[in-house]
Amino acid sequence: YCVEFKTESLSRHCALEKRPYARWMQYLRVGHTVCVACQPPAMDTDTRRCSGDGHNAEGGKILHWEAVGNSQCQGTWKKIRQLEHCSCPLVHSFIFT
Numbered sequence: 507y508c509v510e511f512k513t514e515s516l517s518r519h520c521a522l523e524k525r526p527y528a529r530w531m532q533y534l535r536v537g538h539t540v541c542v543a544c545q546p547p548a549m550d551t552d553t554r555r556c557s558g559d560g561h562n563a564e565g566g567k568i569l570h571w572e573a574v575g576n577s578q579c580q581g582t583w584k585k586i587r588q589l590e591h592c593s594c595p596l597v598h599s600f601i602f603t
Contacts (some may be wrong), residue, residue, distance in 0.1 A: 507543075507544050507588055507589060507590050507592065508541050508542060508543045508544065508586075508588070508589045508593075508594050509541070509542050509544070509585060509586075509587070509588050509589070510539055510541050510542075510558050510585075510586040510587050510589065511539070511560070511571075511572070511584060511585055511586060511587055512537065512538070512539055512540075512583060512584050513534060513535065513538050513539075513540060513543065513581060513582075513583050514536065514581070514582040514583055514584055515536060515538050515581045515582045516534050516535075516536060516579070516580070516581030516582075517578060517579060517580050517581060519576065519578035519579045519580075520532065520534050520573065520576075520579040520581070521534075522526065523576055523579060525575075527571075527575070528575050528576055531573055531576060533542045533563055533571035533581045534579075534581075535569075535599075536581075537596060539586060540561060540583070540595035540599070540600060541542065541589075541592075541595065541599045541600070542559075542594075542599075542600045542601065543571040543592055543594060543599070543600070543602070544556035544559055544601075544602050545601055545602075548602040548603050549602075556602035557572065557579060557602070558602060559588070559602065560576050560585035561588075563585050565566070566584055567584065567585070568582045568583075568584055569582065569583055569584070570582055571583055574603050
């Protein structure tokens with residue numbers, strides 16, 4: 507499954523990322539909708555959920571995120587909706603780890 511989030515805030519360290527494999531961090535923007543896929547091995551085998559997916563976070567609750575590979579690139583987002591059948595666009599798409 508996938509979860510759509512609206513980016514509420516992000517640290518300035520995301521825009522400063524220059525390493526080739528992590529340049530995607532430069533393109534994060536406040537207000538953008540991002541799509542995050544929950545796939546094994548990030549998925550818990552018992553609950554079949556990914557940690558941080560905002561499962562019980564309805565009502566505009568602000569959730570925290572952190573980029574893999576640069577712990578200083580972090581921010582907040584609000585869950586928009588969960589999609590049982592992923593249809594994430596090629597841009598602004600991520601996976602839970």
